[in-house]
Amino acid sequence: MLLFLFSFICLPPKGGAHDPGTVIKFGVFPYKSPRATFELFGPIAKSIEKKTGKKVELVSAPDWHTYIERGKQGEYDLALPCVTCFFHMQPAGYHIIARGEPSFYGGVIVRRDSDLTTIAQLKGKKIAAIGPHSYAGYIFLKIKLDEMGITAPENVTINFLNKVDSIIFGILNKEYDAGLIRVDQLDGEQFAAVRDKLRVLAVSPAIPQFPFVVRNDMPPSMAELILEVLLDITADDPADKKLLDSLRFEKIVPARESDYESFRKIIEMHRDITQ
Incomplete structure (x- = not known):
């Protein structure tokens, strides 16, 4: 049973x-x-x-x-x-x-029309992340930012939203400048209508x-x-x-x-x- x-x-x-x-x-x-x-x-x-x-x-x-x-x-x-x-x-x-x-990758995503082209440009920006437990959805970027001296909350704002859809639509609605998710989550059917409005700014090592x-x-x-x-x-x-x-x-x-x-x-x- x-x-x-x-x-x-x-x-x-x-x-x-x-x-x-x-x-x-x-x-x-x-x-x-x-x-x-x-x-x-x-x-x-x-x-x-x-x-x-x-x-x-x-x-x-x-x-x-x-x-x-x-x-x-x-x-x-x-x-x-x-x-x-x-x-x-x-x-x-x-x-x-x-x-x-196979293994997967985390990604920093932004609106397709965003002026952001490098991680360094995230200084002073607002980022949506999954949570502190997530390598794809937070940790890999936090490591990169720390190495560049871009610390939170002094130089960048990182908010934990816990949900992929909240991150994606938060970016599209211009509540956030960038977000962190598993890159392959953009392939989900629920995001078919909006994935072309986003682009990947950077990816993590294989996870x-x-x-x-x-x-x-x-x-x-x-x-x-x-x-x-x-x-x-x-x-x-x-x-x-x-x-x-x-x-x-x-x-x-x-x-x-x-x-x-x-x-x-x-x-x-x-x-x-x-x-």
Whole structure:
């Protein structure tokens, strides 16, 4: 029986109240609404139940900060965190088993008719960003600006809007001079009518996709069964394709910590930004 807890909006953190021997608590980063998360990840959860014989409790959080804090308390048995979220959660005892491909890029976007042509020209401007947890939607540009001596809030204003559509339409409505998003999000159908009104001013280095992680104390045989389910996800299946498209994955492949090591070093060098 698949359990889906709307802990996003109505349930307090449950800590270690579940029995990991009979229930797998699957914590999905809150990149979608509770309903969309259930629709997208419900089929995976059911497949994991069938493969492992365990109940799957599909949960998330109302925001990125709460999600990280619950992860740091070891509340999830299986999780799909953002990359920087994983680095915060890892000391609680998690390791990577799989990841999506290909990598993606963050981008600084501006109106097509904007006079801005370089990052240096952002000094004195107003920028819309996703949040302090997001490498694509904040961290990569903050690093570049700091290196150029363009500090916030003294020399530039950065507001966290948390939503891609708020950033895009905030720029188009001239509330912001520039914004930060995943570049491939402009390919979404909801932005088809406006993407030609925007252009990309700068892009980040390649960013590894969100990892699937499990607790270190999960039996290896159980982790292997979960990995088998993840690797069976294919774009040939309509439900799977819907999930892959929502994550902007082409496929899921086995992964380990070393796949993220170079990215971790960047984050650790700029820990003051990523706290």
